[in-house]
Amino acid sequence: MLWTDKFNIFIALVVPPLVIALLGVMGTISSTAPVIPIDCVVVSYDSNTFINENNFTESKLDDYHGPYVDAVNKSELLNLVHFYNATTDIYGMESARELLTAKQIEIIIAIPVDFSELLTWDYPGLIDCIVDSSDPQKIQENINAVFDSIKIFVKDNNLTPQFDLRGFEEFSIPENYSSKFNTSIVMTLSFMVIGVGMVLTILVIVHEKPIARLLLTPIKRNEILLAKYITYTLVLIIQNISLIATALSFGLYIVGSVFDLFLALFVLGFAGLSLGIFISSSSKTKTEANQLFFAIFLVLVLLSGIFVPINAMPIYLQVIAYILPLSHGDPLINGIITKGKSIFGFDFYVLLIVSLILVVFSFILFKRRKYEV
Amino acid sequence: MISEDPIDIMVEVKDLNVQFDKKQIVRDVSFNVNKGEIIGMFGISGAGKTTIIRVLTCQIEQKHWTGKVIVTGLSPHKKRNHRVILSNIGYVPQLEQLNLYFELSPLANVDIFTSTYGIDKKKANEVAKNLFTILDIPKDTWNKRVKHMSGGEKKRLSMAIGLIHNPNVLFLDEPTTGVDASKRYEILSYLKKLNQKLQTTMFIITHDLEAALICDKAAILREGKMLSFESPKKLISSLPSNGMIARLTIENLNQQTINIIHQFSPIQEILRVGNEVIEVMMHDFEVNLPKLIQFLVNEGFNVTAMSRDVASFRRFFQIRIKEEEQKEKDQNSLIVENEEVHDE
Numbered sequence: 001m002l003w004t005d006k007f008n009i010f011i012a013l014v015v016p017p018l019v020i021a022l023l024g025v026m027g028t029i030s031s032t033a034p035v036i037p038i039d040c041v042v043v044s045y046d047s048n049t050f051i052n053e054n055n056f057t058e059s060k061l062d063d064y065h066g067p068y069v070d071a072v073n074k075s076e077l078l079n080l081v082h083f084y085n086a087t088t089d090i091y092g093m094e095s096a097r098e099l100l101t102a103k104q105i106e107i108i109i110a111i112p113v114d115f116s117e118l119l120t121w122d123y124p125g126l127i128d129c130i131v132d133s134s135d136p137q138k139i140q141e142n143i144n145a146v147f148d149s150i151k152i153f154v155k156d157n158n159l160t161p162q163f164d165l166r167g168f169e170e171f172s173i174p175e176n177y178s179s180k181f182n183t184s185i186v187m188t189l190s191f192m193v194i195g196v197g198m199v200l201t202i203l204v205i206v207h208e209k210p211i212a213r214l215l216l217t218p219i220k221r222n223e224i225l226l227a228k229y230i231t232y233t234l235v236l237i238i239q240n241i242s243l244i245a246t247a248l249s250f251g252l253y254i255v256g257s258v259f260d261l262f263l264a265l266f267v268l269g270f271a272g273l274s275l276g277i278f279i280s281s282s283s284k285t286k287t288e289a290n291q292l293f294f295a296i297f298l299v300l301v302l303l304s305g306i307f308v309p310i311n312a313m314p315i316y317l318q319v320i321a322y323i324l325p326l327s328h329g330d331p332l333i334n335g336i337i338t339k340g341k342s343i344f345g346f347d348f349y350v351l352l353i354v355s356l357i358l359v360v361f362s363f364i365l366f367k368r369r370k371y372e373v
Numbered sequence: 374m375i376s377e378d379p380i381d382i383m384v385e386v387k388d389l390n391v392q393f394d395k396k397q398i399v400r401d402v403s404f405n406v407n408k409g410e411i412i413g414m415f416g417i418s419g420a421g422k423t424t425i426i427r428v429l430t431c432q433i434e435q436k437h438w439t440g441k442v443i444v445t446g447l448s449p450h451k452k453r454n455h456r457v458i459l460s461n462i463g464y465v466p467q468l469e470q471l472n473l474y475f476e477l478s479p480l481a482n483v484d485i486f487t488s489t490y491g492i493d494k495k496k497a498n499e500v501a502k503n504l505f506t507i508l509d510i511p512k513d514t515w516n517k518r519v520k521h522m523s524g525g526e527k528k529r530l531s532m533a534i535g536l537i538h539n540p541n542v543l544f545l546d547e548p549t550t551g552v553d554a555s556k557r558y559e560i561l562s563y564l565k566k567l568n569q570k571l572q573t574t575m576f577i578i579t580h581d582l583e584a585a586l587i588c589d590k591a592a593i594l595r596e597g598k599m600l601s602f603e604s605p606k607k608l609i610s611s612l613p614s615n616g617m618i619a620r621l622t623i624e625n626l627n628q629q630t631i632n633i634i635h636q637f638s639p640i641q642e643i644l645r646v647g648n649e650v651i652e653v654m655m656h657d658f659e660v661n662l663p664k665l666i667q668f669l670v671n672e673g674f675n676v677t678a679m680s681r682d683v684a685s686f687r688r689f690f691q692i693r694i695k696e697e698e699q700k701e702k703d704q705n706s707l708i709v710e711n712e713e714v715h716d717e
Contacts, residue, residue: 210485213472216430216464217489218456372432373466373546 018295022302025314036312037079038145040107041096042069046115047087064116064157068127071153072109077145081105097130100170101339103331106132107142108170109149124162125150133169134186134338136179143167171339177253185252186337187306190330193243193265195297197236197272198279202293204228205280205366212371225277225366229359232273240265255340263343264336267351268329274358275325281365300326325354381408382443383542383574384429389440391424391433391597398424399438399597406542406590411568411575413584413605415690416594422578424597426544429576430464431455445541460490463540463573467547469527472534475520479510479530482519483537490538497537504533507570508563525556529563536567542574543567549581561587585686593690595697605686612684612692613641614658619665622650622678630674637668642692649677652688 044065072080081104084092096108110128119125127150131142143165150163173179205211205228214224240262248254254261279296283289303313303321310321321327328347335341384406391399399421406412414422427433428442431449445461447454466472473482480501487497505515508529514522519530528548535543548564549557565587568575577584585591585605592602601608609616623630626649634643634653639661642654655661662681669676 209468209470210472210474213464213466214486214489216432216459216462217486218460218491219489220456372427373430373464373471 022299022317025317035076036309037075037077038107038142039079039081039105040072040109040145041082041084041099041105042072042080042109042111043084043086043092043096044069044111044115045086045113046111047113048116064119065111067157068111068115068149068153071156072149074152074156075145075149077148078107097170100130100132101335101341103132103335103339106138107146109146119159122160124164125154125159126164126166128166128168130168130170133172134334136172136183139167139169171255173253177251181251182253182337185247186334189243189247189265189337190268190304190326190333191301193240193269194272194275194300194326194329196239197232197269198276198293198297200235201228201232201273201276202279202283202289203286204232204277205369206283206289207280207286212373215371216373221367222363225281225363228277229273232277233270236266236269236273240269252337254337256336256342257340260336260343261333264329264332264348267348267355268325268333271325271329271351271355271358274355274362278358278362278365281362281369300324303327304330306330322350323354325351328354382406383408383410383445384412384576385441385443386425386429387441389425389428389438389442391421391428391438393437397597399428402440402594402597402599404590404592404599404602406574406576408541408574409568409572410589411564411577411587412590412592413588414576414578414592414594415580415582415585417580417694419596420594421597422580422594423546425594426546426576426578430462430544431458460538461541463535463538463543465531465535465543465545465548467550469531472531473519473527476518478516478518479505479522479533480515482530482534486534487537492538500537500539501533504536505530507566508533524552525559528552528556528560532563532567536571536573539571540573542576545575545577545579547579547581548577549579549584557581557583582685582687582690591686593693595694600693600697605689608693609684609686609689612689613654613656616654616684616689617658618652618654618682618684618688619658619662620646620650620652620678620680620682621669621676622647623669624649624675624677626651633672634669637665639664644688644691652684654684654692 046065048063069080069083072078081099082096084096086092089095093108093110096105099105100108108130110130112126112128115126127146129143129146131139133139146165150165153159154163173182205225211224215221243265244258244262248258275296276293279289279292283292299320301307303310303317303324304326305321310318310327313321328350332341332343332345332347332351335345335347336343382405384404386405387403389399389402390397402421402425404412414425416422424433428438428449429444431454435450435452442449444458447458447461449455449458474485477485480498483497483501484494487494487501492500502515505512510526510529510533514526519527522530532545532548535545545564549560552560561584564575564577567573568587577588588605590603591605591608593600603611626645631643631645631651634640634651637655639655639657640653641656644652646652653665655665658681666676666679
């Protein structure tokens with residue numbers, strides 16, 4: 001009896017151990033891998049102003065910025081992505097902010113104008129840092145990493161240990177908004193949209209018995225599937241509008257545009273419903289569709305980069321992660337809500353391409369599906 | 374009188390053979406269905422009925438079948454004809470859940486199916502209401518969910534959906550299966566009513582032999598072969614003595630009793646139809662019936678009841694299948710004998 005439904009048995013027996021194995025691989029990575037350094041840039045305003053031979057005022061980098069950059073490089077907690085000399089490059093800080101918005105770095109370390117002078121005159125040193133505060137749990141971690149670089153700098157240069165670190169928060173949530181609510185919404189929105197999209201559609205082909213009878217009318221298979229896509233896309237639009245309206249009414253703080261957020265939710269939801277229809281078209285029974293949904297959703301969540309950063313995964317898992325929609329949907333939504341990023345970027349286009357591929361595959365599978373009345 | 378004008382031929386099948394993976398499912402089947410006729414195709418499971426209906430409704434790829442098949446003037450052989458054929462025919466599947474969205478109302482179901490034929494919604498509603506009235510589907514259920522309807526109402530709604538686009542031919546797959554005995558006759562009489570009111574040609578496949586009551590012609594299939602195709606009346610009258618039977622109730626009836634009765638030479642066929650009831654067919658029925666009674670009395674059998682009747686289609690079916698089985702047995706034993714001779 002058991003073997004009448006071999007595929008279900010296969011999924012039931014193989015998927016749970018595979019998920020555990022996947023967690024095992026990911027757990028091993030996070031426990032044995034060295035600490036992942038935090039990406040940062042250093043912007044130095046530390047200058048020595050003087051009058052040159054032509055009677056012009058000139059600035060040049062002062063003595064201590066170099067040793068500090070060395071200390072940043074030495075710190076295991078920081079990874080220096082770029083150094084900007086703001087005494088000559090007036091757009092240095094703007095470039096650094098762009099990197100922060102694009103989530104390519106998490107900290108901007110700014111060396112103030114009189115940095116070297118204060119240290120030379122034995123005054124307490126002063127460093128400014130701007131940290132990405134969109135995730136409140138990471139603020140302290142980021143500041144600690146900067147402290148680590150200061151510690152190395154002080155030790156290497158035999159300086160007095162007094163140092164003042166001034167922290168500035170970027171992308172923090174205003175006081176009249178709930179940071180807890182914002183964080184939890186950002187965390188759950190992407191799961192919810194893709195999950196609901198999948199759940200909505202996993203049974204639309206496999207469980208709809210009159211489809212076989214509809215095929216004995218002049219309607220074409222493509223037309224049936226297209227009608228399903230149109231119907232569920234309309235449901236998705238209504239769902240996204242109600243989601244955003246509810247979130248806003250409960251005090252969601254969006255840095256970016258609400259329309260961008262709507263588009264991001266729509267494209268991620270569409271990827272979810274395409275995946276659902278793909279599962280439904282490829283499953284023979286309702287149970288098989290449910291099992292496949294469970295297996296795929298688990299993999300989507302585990303490899304989304306939310307629990308373990310994608311770049312900390314082995315290369316083969318990274319390849320899989322980067323073709324999964326949630327790995328692009330989460331940063332896309334996160335970027336719009338917390339940093340005001342524009343929707344049109346790499347993640348958006350990847351999501352579109354993945355959705356379109358799934359649409360094409362579901363049409364092929366549905367066309368090949370056997371129906372008998 | 375049924376016309377044989379080619380324009381009136383709704384379905385034409387000549388030398389149809391269907392094969393899947395070297396297994397022959399249908400063998401040299403030929404028949405015509407004329408406009409306005411009700412055709413019944415009878416046979417036990419595996420006889421090939423469903424396969425034939427699938428060929429006619431464009432469900433089986435041409436690579437699996439050979440022969441000439443024309444449905445409403447077009448051949449399902451060509452894929453480009455499928456859309457037109459499917460517009461011209463209606464289909465009522467065996468199970469209502471294949472034909473109806475249970476979560477929707479009957480009228481919403483009508484909307485879905487008529488939209489596939491491109492019929493105007495208003496016109497479709499009118500047609501639907503007319504069909505619902507003919508089929509006695511209660512008006513208060515028209516806008517309620519199908520799942521709340523009774524089994525018989527669902528069955529009738531399914532028929533209405535099959536007829537919603539006024540097809541030239543309506544194919545019905547086991548229309549009385551899963552329906553209790555009293556409702557079976559009701560379903561059959563509704564089909565006859567629809568046929569008479571709408572002049573729709575109907576093609577029924579079923580193993581319910583009672584359906585022959587409404588058929589203009591009945592086909593009997595066995596293992597993919599068509600054994601007969603004629604009006605049920607003609608088929609029954611082809612039996613000995615024009616299908617006359619004597620129905621006898623004999624006390625303590627057993628196989629030994631039947632063997633003894635077989636010794637009465639004019640007897641051609643004895644069918645046990647109940648615990649103590651047999652139906653007997655014989656040559657020169659009118660002459661030999663009194664002689665049979667005398668024979669039974671002489672043998673000491675206690676005949677508690679006797680009646681004379683015309684055989685039902687069920688009896689014809691049983692006899693025809695039995696004959697075919699006997700023929701096959703004889704052929705097989707002949708083959709075995711020949712092989713043994715050859716070996717020697």
